[in-house]
Every structure is written in structure tokens, then in C-alpha cells.
Amino acid sequence: MGFLLAGAGVIAYDGVVNEFTYCGSSVRFVRSLKTAALIAIDYLGLNELDPEYERKIKALHKSSAERLLDTCLLNGGLYIKVGQGFAAVNHILPIEYTSTLAKLQDECLPTSKADVQKVFRSDFGQLPEEIYKEFDYKPVAAASLAQVFKARLPSGEQVAVKVQYNDLQKRFISDMATIIFLQDIIELIFKDYNFGWILNDLRKNLVHELDFWHEGQNAERCAKDLQKLNYVLVPKIYWPHTKTRVLTMEWMDGLKISNVEGIKRQKLSIADIDLKLYNMFAEQIFKTGFVHADPHPGNIFVRKNARNGKADIILLDHGLYEELPANVRIPLCDFWVATVMRDEAKMKVAAQQMNVVDHLKFGDVLFQQPVQMHEGPIRSKLTQEDIDYVQKVARENFDIIMSTLKEMPRSLLFVVRNLNTVRAIGNMHGDVVDRPCAMARHAQHCLYVQRGGSPLEYLKWLQRRFYFEYCLWSKAFRERLLNWYLNFLYIVGRAPPSARTLMRDIRKQDQQMLT
Known part of the structure; x- marks a missing residue:
């Protein structure tokens, strides 16, 4: 008792x-x-x-x-x-x-009105309706750490108010400890899966993500970094109405980038959207070094520009960012371009500058596909067979891949996540833009800017750019010519019917050789 x-x-x-x-x-x-x-x-x-x-x-x-x-x-x-x-x-x-x-x-799952009011009483000493002219308690979005509500300031501006779940900061330590403990148990049972060290690295970033004041500062820095890309929009932060657990920002209407049907109804070009998306993140990864680490489709919206009728990209949720120092960023540019160009010697040099030992495995992780030199060009579109193959390689070489992740600079872990998430968005859209090449072009330009932007560097960049485009064109042209030649031989009766699909079959066979 x-x-x-x-x-x-x-x-x-x-x-x-x-x-x-x-x-x-x-x-x-x-x-x-x-x-x-x-x-x-x-x-x-x-x-x-x-x-x-x-x-x-x-x-x-x-x-x-x-x-x-x-x-x-x-x-x-x-x-x-x-x-x-x-x-x-x-x-x-x-x-x-x-x-x-x-x-x-x-x-x-959304939380209750009472929980929202508890957060406001704690952070502002007032209820939402006492701070805003209008406040709708029905959330327009519910994320993992917070909900978003529609409101109107006393001055009349319509705003989005992001409110953290009431008990989240109190339960952070115990929940994180539970997740890591269970991960350790899983590792004991299943030796092949080892993500515990990644969770430990994530912990410090999640602490920042719980501070909405920090998120507001990230949003302003992102807007400043990307201001030259006039199609990128970042909501304005209203600081008098922002606290650690409440973030008030400009309201922006738009469609989730994953809403393909809605985008088509607005007669927006998927190719234009994807090219802008890739250039936006290439600018962060290769030039500014301040990289959005959580670009899932719920954080990227699209809307039609009233002036030119083309797409604007709205970038939301700036809680999780990673900084890439110049000593990582510049060799990463070199590595990306060298991989697309299939220049293994330059890949190896660039990888060594980042303290990466296995440049090919690093390329596999970075591009989410095999990059062995006999594999042909880096593909912009992966079939289900490609994905099955990559997963098979990942399972069979898991220790090697995990060691590659561990040896690369920690700042690149979130970049890999960024690239993988953006690749998934492109795949959802049908891979209508060659993402590796589009980002390689941006990386080349960033190298020119970061190395001084002098007339001499400009000439070097122009030469590299011309050679890059020439290599891509000549490769495609040679394959096209050979395909035409084989078709001609079939038409004049000098080759069997299989000649018509020979080039495709060869590429497929090259892929199967690795399996």
C-alpha cells in the first residue's frame, strides 16, 4: 500500500x-x-x-x-x-x-487550443488574441516540432505564426535519450545497421531547431545570401512578435512543390521549377556555404509570379542549417564537376583536400548512384532498377559506406541529406532536368567567384565551361550517331532487328555487370 x-x-x-x-x-x-x-x-x-x-x-x-x-x-x-x-x-x-x-x-498531430495559449502566456504573458488583431486557432500546418497558424497583425499584415508544442523543450532530453538508447539496442541485435553516431551528431542541431529566435536569424541570412536569385522568396520575420517558441513571419500563399497536379493547373513549367530549385541549393552548397538542411517538400512552396507568369520558389522552415567552410566548399565544387566530367584523377585530388580517402565511395554517397569510371555519364534519371541496385550495393558494402560517411567532414552530412531530398523531389517531377549537370555548371561559376573573380580567372572559367559543355555534347552526339548508323544498317538489310536497340542494351548490360 x-x-x-x-x-x-x-x-x-x-x-x-x-x-x-x-x-x-x-x-x-x-x-x-x-x-x-x-x-x-x-x-x-x-x-x-x-x-x-x-x-x-x-x-x-x-x-x-x-x-x-x-x-x-x-x-x-x-x-x-x-x-x-x-x-x-x-x-x-x-x-x-x-x-x-x-x-x-x-x-x-495538431495540439489543443489550451496548449497554444500556455505557450503564449509563458513567452509573452498574453494570449494570442491580445497580441494579434486576428488569430485562427485552427492550424494550417502541423510539423514535427510546431504548428503554423494564420493571423493578422494590429497594423493589418497577414502573417503565419509558428508555435512550438508546449511540452517539447521539457521532454527533449528524455526523448532524445530514449531514441539513442533504442538505437544502441538495435545495433546490438542487427550488426549491419549503425546510425547511432549520426543521431549523436544531430543532437546539437536539434537544440538550435528548438530556438525560434535562432530560426528567424537563419531566415534573414538565407534571404540575404540568395537575394540575387530574384525567384527565391523567404518570408519576412516580425521580430516584435517573435520569441523562443513563437515565430511570426510574412504569410505567403503557394503550392507544395510536391503538388504536381496543382502546378500543372497553374500552367507552370516543371523544368523551370526544378532548374531554379537546383540552382538555389547549388548557390548555398557551392558558394554561400550556409545550407538549408531540411528541404523536404513541405518546406518548399511554388507560386506564380504576377509579373512574368513564371514560378517563384518559397523556402520555409529555417531551423536547421549547416555551415560549409571554404576549405570544404571549394574542393567540393571541384569534386562535383570532376565527377560529372568522369575525371577520376581530379576527383581523387579534390577528395583528398576534404580528407576523404575513398573518392569513389564518396561519389556514390554524394550522387546517390554508382560513379565508377566505366559506368558512363552520371545519370539525371534513375529507374527503379537503378534504385534497387544502389540499395543492394548499400547493403553489401554497408560498412564501407558508413566509414565513408564517418571520415567525411561532419558539415557534409547534412549536405548529403539536402542532396538526397532534392534528388527525390526531381524524381517525383519525372527528372525533367539533368540535376548533376545543372549543379556542375553552378559549381564551375562558384569556383570562378571564390578564386577572386579576376579577368584571368574569368578566362579560365570560360575555358572550363566550354570544355565541359563540349564533352557533354560530344558524348551524346557520338551515341546518337552510332545509334543512327546501326538503324541504317538494319534498314538496308545489313544488320539484324536487335541492332535498333543495341545501344540501349549495351548501357543496360554495363549496369548489370556491376550486379
């Missing part, structure tokens, strides 16, 4: 003083432990010698991903943020996981 009374007293104290923060953490811990245990038991029960193994493991991937999704949604907060991160590594994890966990970008 004494233990029961003591337990009831602890729960009551936690409820009165901490709003059940620690009790909630315990519930989330038990829920997460149960999910991890059930998934582990299912996988340990599989037999690789079973003739039905491939079918069963795909079904198990799907059911396990659904369990993780449900647990992340029930736990909320950091669990959703981590789940979103795993959804982005679709070149390593099975598609059943990444496609299921991708729902976390849109299916976050």
Missing part, C-alpha cells in the same frame, strides 16, 4: 508541477521499447534459406514500417523529426520503410 501511495504521489506531483512531463516520457519509452522489441522478434524469426524469404521480408519491412509510423505519430515531437530523417535515406533503407515514413511529413 505504501508503494502505491508513493507512486500516486509522484504522479500527482509530476502532473501539478511538470504537466505529466516525466510520466509522458515513461509512456513513450515503454511504447517505443515495445515497438522495437516486436520488430526485432519478427526479423530474428526469418530464415534466409526459406524459399519465400524475399516475399516475406518485403512484407515484414512494410509491417515494421507501419509500426514505426504509428509509434512516431503517437509519441510526436523528436520521434517524428527522426522518422523524417530516416525517410530521406531512400538510397540505403528499403523502399517499404522510406515510402511509409515519408507520410510523417504531412501527418503530424
